[in-house]
Amino acid sequence: MESQKKYIQLDEKDNVLVALQDLQKGQPIHWKNESFALIDDIPAKHKFFINDIDEDGDIIMYGVLVGKTQHKVLKGSWMNTENVHHAAEPYYYRNVNYHWNKPDVSKFTDKTFNGFHRSNGDVGTANYWLFIPTVFCENRNLDIIKESLYTNLGYSVTDKYKEYTADILESYKNGEDIHSLSISINQPTPQKEKRVFKNIDGIKFLNHQGGCGGTRQDSEVLSNLLAAYANHPNVGGITILSLGCQHLQSHDLVENIKSKNQNFDKPILVFEQQKTQSEEFLIAEAIRQTFIGLIELNQTSRKPAPISKLCVGVKCGGSDGFSGISANPAVGYTADLLVALGAKVLLAEFPELCGAEQNMIDRCENETIAKKFIHLMQTYDAQAHAVGSGFFMNPSPGNIKDGLITDAIKSTGAAKKAGTSPVVDVLDYTEPATKPGLSLVCTPGNDVEATTGKAASGATLILFTTGLGTPTGNPVCPVIKVATNTQLATRMSDIIDIDTGTIIRGEKTIEEVGEEILEFCIKVASGEITPKAVQLNQDDFIPWKRGVSL
Amino acid sequence: MESQKKYIQLDEKDNVLVALQDLQKGQPIHWKNESFALIDDIPAKHKFFINDIDEDGDIIMYGVLVGKTQHKVLKGSWMNTENVHHAAEPYYYRNVNYHWNKPDVSKFTDKTFNGFHRSNGDVGTANYWLFIPTVFCENRNLDIIKESLYTNLGYSVTDKYKEYTADILESYKNGEDIHSLSISINQPTPQKEKRVFKNIDGIKFLNHQGGCGGTRQDSEVLSNLLAAYANHPNVGGITILSLGCQHLQSHDLVENIKSKNQNFDKPILVFEQQKTQSEEFLIAEAIRQTFIGLIELNQTSRKPAPISKLCVGVKCGGSDGFSGISANPAVGYTADLLVALGAKVLLAEFPELCGAEQNMIDRCENETIAKKFIHLMQTYDAQAHAVGSGFFMNPSPGNIKDGLITDAIKSTGAAKKAGTSPVVDVLDYTEPATKPGLSLVCTPGNDVEATTGKAASGATLILFTTGLGTPTGNPVCPVIKVATNTQLATRMSDIIDIDTGTIIRGEKTIEEVGEEILEFCIKVASGEITPKAVQLNQDDFIPWKRGVSL
Ligand SMILES: [Ca+2]
Ligand SMILES: [Ca+2]
Ligand SMILES: [Ca+2]
């Protein structure tokens, strides 16, 4: 891509171009052998038509159908929600012999990362102790334990704000005017240096809103999810807090955890509130016994492992009109490198595969998984329609403002982040990824529901592309934030790790950036770089609740 | 009820008796003019049959159908999930002229409570500043602000646990054995004495998991819920944190808040992360500007108001076999007193009205609200059936172990807590209660979804009965915990406020305890007693999500 290009065609079949900068009405566009003037202002990241198109005509982007015109539109005019609506090709299984050109991985074949080796052969990218409530009733107790352990063991990130608030309070008590107060925030000692247990990257808490009062199916799915987290390679020990009368009983959860791994050997501590003399005693004992567990867990340390031991989720959230041009293709190249190196890659967010289904189906390694994918997509969309919604409702106000005006436009750009390798497996929510290569995982597009599901299927790193800037992290899986544009990377530097705006400006190729992202992943997996979301303790966890509350 | 009674018949039509103590097989039962021996052990709170009943025979409790036999059962045998399944009478609208005998309220007619008077005439039982996230992406930022404000302004309840953890750490560093460590927990200074702002009872946080990624309907319901909380009589000021790209836009939320009250005059501060230079700056500014708001809010103080200004939700959770005999009827009497005094009472938990529908319908003041109730019940149950569940699935393992073996048994006992007054209104989720008297509010039975919904409809106190002990509280509405039995009240004294076990032992009448509960309510509403859940900062908040994730 040449430097400072003003607009771009993403595929030669496309009948719309993407503005790379704000373009003014009247500006001449030189395209193929002709010239025409824009008849609307086109905001950067938005699209304009290169032909007159009649009512109900096809809109082609990334070489596929992404929408239909609502009325006749003119060459040089702006594509928006008033003149285009969502449309996508029907999809079906067909026996395609998909051929994949592996990228050159010679630079990486000898590389390793320093991870935590577990007894079942898994290798973690971090070492966490995990607290799990069987039911929302225990969330407050977990919050108290969290604050107590974080403050004392060096995992807290609130110190600078507590100090800042104390400074305001002091000024107030001295009779100063808070309106015009200028107080600077002192940057604290990095977490790593404060840690009492140097080999424990954190103590994490899976507060949730389930475990009782929903359907039995909800309880079962939640149990599978929590069991998957207990079995996650980044988890070295578990404390369970249970009320007692809830649907999800603690002994069922413990059995479920153990059933997923024949060699399960992590310490599990269980505390039952209704069997305990007081809440205070429950909390104190949970703290004390966990402390003993932490002393033990701190004996583990990082050791080299091949890249093939990585399991990387790819995710987009707060997407903008550049997501499908810079960050997603770059992460897609990283995904291809990982697959070529024998690692696992997970793509989820099924509502955002709407419009990209045929491509995914054609890449499936066999008919069984292709049909599983079709079944999961259709069941999910049917559920959405049953409550008066549908996949086509996915784009958010932020997406639309930024030019992602139909779900198919969002989807075709979104699918780029999974690269081009064959699909080796299709997993329903909470099913573990077991095969090297690219697997599809059924989750919602909702950022946190999706990252929650990827970690459950085994992701030990997540590459998360964003155009608008979202803070999403995960309790057990480090999330690396990849900006689609430099403006965002600069403005929200406290949540962004990697900038792919260099691709938009033509300074670097997609492949160059893709390799840099892999280098970054290896450093994160080895504990040498701590991604922003991890530094911030951004531990988002939202179980996907498909049922009805009772 | 005579002292130390061993079993009881709840209604003269019943063909089962309830054991008030553990009864042994072989024990003689003297009933009416005959005697028979128990042929099973009957655990306390469980029921036994007083007739032989053929297969598919009716089980009558509280005078209504609550189940059917699965096979022939014998007199003196134990009723359990193996021999009985859920059944309830069909219900329909019929024009009944319901006559209510008001209780004697002469003791209370001159009483007042000291509350916070708002400009629209509402009177709060507490004075809170409220933080609202438009989307789950802001939850971490809220957690940090919460810890900073709580620590500095005297609202923290974690100090004793932080100190305890520090003591463990010190022992560990000194090489002591943590296994055999005996460390006592120091009881901290009561919150009230530590407070910087004496007229502000707390700063509350509505962390939630919505605002994006769901259906448009979900966003709308969430917006109504958050707007209802902003308008709650116990809320004096609001800070909103917004990411930017989410479905629930902050300006829509602010408009929704203002649309619910023509005279809306509470301060609202709004912070947009994607428009802010950094997360750090966002957090610091939110803290500083809220601090200024708190200085202002602290000028408000408590003033006398009539009892008619109270709005009391009645709730049961972690129910046991005594719930329908002690705590629920006592709270029901309190509810009748409140209605007779012109106050509002809210009954919710619609899945737990299954089996009690006809009674509620007959008490409805007009056909319109009766039909609204029928419609809401049928729609809800149909949704549950659509996902393979149903109201009959409501009882939890804790309920069943304690003798609440069908939903109708749970429901008929549960409905007792609403007393006997006419139903003046039926409200869908988030609709405000506007009429004095008893209103039904459509919510799930899930403890926290139900309390969340009651506070949204305007409850300024919640009476929460429990047999097994659940910690549930609410961010803006004080929750008073009423134990059905003394054993629980003693064992979990750190979460229970009132013991109604005196009724089981025949020491007090339902009416005596009901009046004591009203006295207690008045003291809580005046800030003279702080209920346990409030002392513990048990601020549970779970929006009811009816839709599908996208
Ligand atoms: Ca996405
Ligand atoms: Ca998003
Ligand atoms: Ca209940």
Ligand SMILES: [Ca+2]
């Ligand atoms: Ca319950």
Ligand SMILES: [Ca+2]
């Ligand atoms: Ca608790």
